[in-house]
Amino acid sequence: MNAFTIMVDAQFEDPNLGLDAIWRAGSAETGLPVRIRRRSPEAIIGAAGNQFDLDAMLIDVRLSEVAEPAEGDQIDLLDEDNAVTETVQVIGLARIDARRLVRTCEVAPVLPDEPEDEEP
Template sequence: MTVFAAAMDRIYANSSMAVAALWISATTSEERPIRVIRRAPDRITEFGAGRLVSDTMMVDVRVYDLPDPRPGDLIVIGADSFTVQGEPIRDRERLIWSLDLRPS
């Protein structure tokens, strides 16, 4: 295990950084508990001469916890359900998935 991987494990174990969630596969009946770091950046989209600002919901999850997320999978955080939209993206170290979510 690298030092970076050990640091990520500590961050995801910290209750002030990460929250418990449930992943449910869109293609099989598989589900598993995971820990995620929530992010909600605003996204700016240009349309002609105008710019639109929209809310987004993204989560980061360890590859160790979720080896193969796919578009259409469901992520449940507390009472809120989200669907993975678009292709998941891994970080440079190949340790973290970034998932773009939309409310279900």
């Protein structure tokens, strides 16, 4: 283990930076307990004379825990009591850090299914 791995692990294990989660590859029923870092960068971009507020939700995951994150994977975010607070789905894969320790993924909330209208 080198200094970079120790630093990354310390960030993920820090209760102020890392969150407990369950990673479900391909939206599987069962999942893998992991630690993630949640980021919500915000930017204002300009295009054709207009300004747009770009609001993305990103998470970082250690590649030592999830070797191959993929679009469609779902992540249950947990609170201190290990109850699911939110479920998000990977919608895009961003960068891998230079040391190949952490992958950044773009995620979006998974909305609950709306009840189907029953016909009389």
